[in-house]
Amino acid sequence: MAEKVKLYGMWVSPFCRRVELALRLKGIPYDLEYIEEDLSSKSPLLLKYNPVHKKIPVLVHNEKPIAESLVILEYIDEIWKSNPILPQDPYQRAMARFWARFIDEKVLPTVWEAYFGAEKEKEKCTQEASQQPKLLEKELNGRDFFGGDSIGYVDIAAIVIAFWFRVTQEELLTKEKFPLPFNWIEKLQASDAVNECRPPIEKHLEFVRTRYEAFKSAAK
Incomplete structure (x- = not known):
């Protein structure tokens, strides 16, 4: 049976990029089922798969959801043994x-x-x-x-x-x-x-600038 792997994430999130990198290093074809989330309007599936924290990233493997990036990294390493990312010792x-x-x-x-x-x-x-x-x-x-x-x-x-x-x-x-x-x-x-x-640099810079200005305006 083919593995079904989905990743719910956001393009600029470093925690999502961690999971993406681990999947790439393992050679898992997650990109065919990557779901970009709008965190200002979270999807019903994200809330279903991560009802505790309601955050990204969420990895869904054969309809079983795993949340929190470091937990996901360890799960990936346990399930797909090739190219281990954690030390063996x-x-x-x-x-x-x-x-x-x-x-x-x-x-x-x-x-x-x-x-x-x-x-x-x-x-x-x-x-x-x-x-x-x-x-x-x-x-x-x-x-x-x-x-x-x-x-x-x-x-x-x-x-x-x-x-x-x-x-x-x-x-x-x-x-x-x-x-x-x-x-x-x-x-x-x-x-x-x-x-x-890696997020596109200019797009990333603009995101950070916009967020910083919005944060400062709200703090006044």
Whole structure:
């Protein structure tokens, strides 16, 4: 029986792009059943498949829905064994999960506050955000990717840094300040699978500018 795979997402969401990249690396033909969601008017199917969080991404595999991007990545790796994205060693696998959660629970909230937060919090969050790449730099430890010689779980989780930081916080991640993470980004950009998942730069910039202006207007 043919596998039925659907992905409910949004073009600019880094969490959706994580899932898209994992599917591409696995060679799964998700793109024939990709459903673009309008988050201002969520579809009945999205609400049906993710009634708890009502968010994207949602992967539907043979009519079974899985939500939350990091959970989906692990599911994909369990179901489709080729081209594993998680390390096979239990300790390394635990460390990969640790750094992926660090990105979601520490890096992303800090950068969000540095860009969209109240003025009194911006300086503190910007300083903190400027230190976080140093921790990731140590984790790279001179390797091409966090996954070693090939793109793995942490690399997929960290594409938000590779592409979204370059749009909202470009001054934080320069080659002079962080040569290893910068080289990592360049190696990611050499991957066809990664570039196929990347939002169009100008469209992405315009989206961020529009959202920033709307946020500032609402905050007045």
